[in-house]
Amino acid sequence: MRRLFGILSATTVMVVALRIFAAAATAGLVILLGQGFDLFYRGESPDTRWYIGVAGELLALALSTFLVPVVIAHDSQQLTAYHRSKLLKHYLSIGPLAVRRAGEGELVHSAMDLVERSVKFRSSFLGPASAAVATPVLILVFIALFIDPLSAILLLIPTALVPVIVLGFQKRYGGSAGEYRRAQGILSATFLDALRSLNMLKLNGGSSWMGETIGSATERVRQQVMKLLARNQLILLVIDSSFAVLLLASSAALAWWRTSSGAMSPGLGFALIILSYLMLAPVNYVGSFFYIGMTGRAAEKKLAEIQDIPMHPSMANPLTVNLSQNGLFIEDLCASYNNADLALNKINLQFPVGSRTAIVGPSGSGKSTLIRVLQGQLQSSAGIIHDGRQAMGPATLKANTAVVEQQATLFGVSLAANLRLGAPNATDEQLRAVISQVRMDSWLADQPLGLDQPLGEGGARLSGGQAQRLALARALLAQRPVLLLDEPTSALDVHSEADIRQSLRELGSSTTIITVTHRLGLLADFDYVVVMDQGRVIQSGPREQLVNQDGYLKGALNDLSQRTAQLQASGLRALGEGKA
Structure with missing residues (x-):
C-alpha cells in the first residue's frame, strides 16, 4: 500500500500511466x-509505415485497455x-470498552461499507479520474505538435473552465456526503441492535x-441518497450544457476556419473535432466525483477518525512476571468508566498462589468491573496491582x-x-486432553469430523452447557497462571454446572482462580470470599470465617436457609442454592 507523491499509491500511478498511454x-x-x-482525398494510397503505425496504435490501445x-x-x-x-487490529488494540464507546454498529459499518467506499475511491476512481484530468492536456499537446498550434492555444481557454466549475460545486455541496455517511452509520447501528435483541x-x-x-x-438514508443524486444530476446538466457544448462548438468552428484558410487539411480538421471530443474525458468523471469521489473522501475521513482512537495500554509489551509462584496483590485500587464516578473505590485484596476466591455482592457492586481490571481491559485510575515485586x-x-x-x-x-485462539501452537493431543478435562470427550467422539467439526455461527450447533465448557477448555489450554470467571455457570443446567465445577476442582495448585458469582451454593468450592457493595470491599477473608461473621454474607446465607426450609415445608425439593 506504498504511497507515491503523497496521495497516490504505486498501483494508482500505474493505472494513471496506462490510461494516459491509452489516450x-x-x-x-x-x-x-x-x-x-487526406491521402484518399488526394487519390493517393497510404504507405507501409502508415499501416504499421495504425496497427501499433491499435495494439497499444487494446493492451492498455485490457490491463487497466x-x-x-x-x-x-x-x-x-x-x-x-x-481496522480489526485497531479494534483489538483499543479494547472492548473503547469499542462500545465508539459504537459497535458504527465500527461494523466502517469495516464494511466505509472500507468499500474508500477502496472504490482509491482503486476504481482516483487513478482513472486523474488520468482523465491529464487527458485534455495530452490532447492539446498532440494538436499543437501534429495539427495546429493556434487551435491548441484557443482550445485551452474552455478546457481551463472545468476545474473551476468542479471546485465550485465541491465547495457548495461537500457537506452532503458527510450527512449521507452519518445516516448510513445510524442505520447500521440500529440494525445491529435489532439483531442482538431479537429474542x-x-x-x-x-x-x-x-x-x-x-x-x-432507512428513510433518512434514502433522503440523503436522493439529495446526492439530485445534486449530481444538476452538476452534470451544468457541465454538459456549458463545457461540452462550448468545446465541441469551438473545435468545429476552429476546424472550419483553419481548413478554409488552408492552415490545415480537411483530414486534420476532422481529427481536430474528434480529438476535442476526447478532451471531454474529465466531464465523464464529474458525476462520479460528486458521488464516488465525495463519499469516498468522506469515508476516508471517518476511517482516519477511527484510527485516531487511542490504543489501549493492554496492547503494550507485557512485563515478565511469574504469578505461578508469586501472589496477586491489589492496593488502593480505583477505576472508572467515565473518569468521574468511581466504579471501584480503594480496593485492597490479596490472591495467594493457587487460591480459589469467590467475589459476591448485589448487582452493580463492582464485581464485573474488578474482573475487567484484572483482565487488563479497564485501566485503573489509582492504586496498583502487583506480584509482591x-x-x-x-x-x-x-x-x-x-x-x-x-x-x-x-x-x-x-x-x-x-x-x-488462546494457544495457537497447541497440538491435537493437547486439544483432546483439555476437551477431556472439561468432560466433553464423549461428545467429541460423536463428531464426524473430530477436531475439524464446525461449531456454527456463534457456536449455534452447541447447547449452552457445551459452549460454556468449550470456553473453559480454551481458557485452560492457554495455561495462564490466573483464571478469571465471570458468572460462568449462571445459565447452565445442573449437570453442565457440575461438570464445570469438577473441572475447576482438578486444576493444579499453581492456578489462581477468581470467580464472580451470585450463587451462594457454589461457595463450598472456594477458599476465600470477597463481598463487594457500591464499588467497595465490605468483607473479605477465608470462607469459613466469613460465614460465621455478622455481615452481608451471613445474612444472605441465612436468607437462603429460610427460603430452602420454606420450600421443603411446602413439599418441594430444596434448590440447594441462592443468589447473593
Missing part, C-alpha cells in the same frame, strides 16, 4: 486516420483485505417498534490471565480453531 494511442490513431483521409481493469481488480482486493485487517423484542412485543425505528433510519499494567495482566465470561464467545469455524 495517447487513441490520439495518435485519430491523427493517423486524419492523414489517411486487471490492475484495478487486483488492487481493490488487496486494499480491502489490508484496510479491514488494519427480547419478540418476548416483549417490541417487533413493531423496532421495525418503525429501522424504517425511520513489581507493579503490573493492563498489558501484563492480560498476558497472565485467562478469561471465561458469562456468555461463551465461539466462532463459526472448527472446534480446533476455536480452542487454539
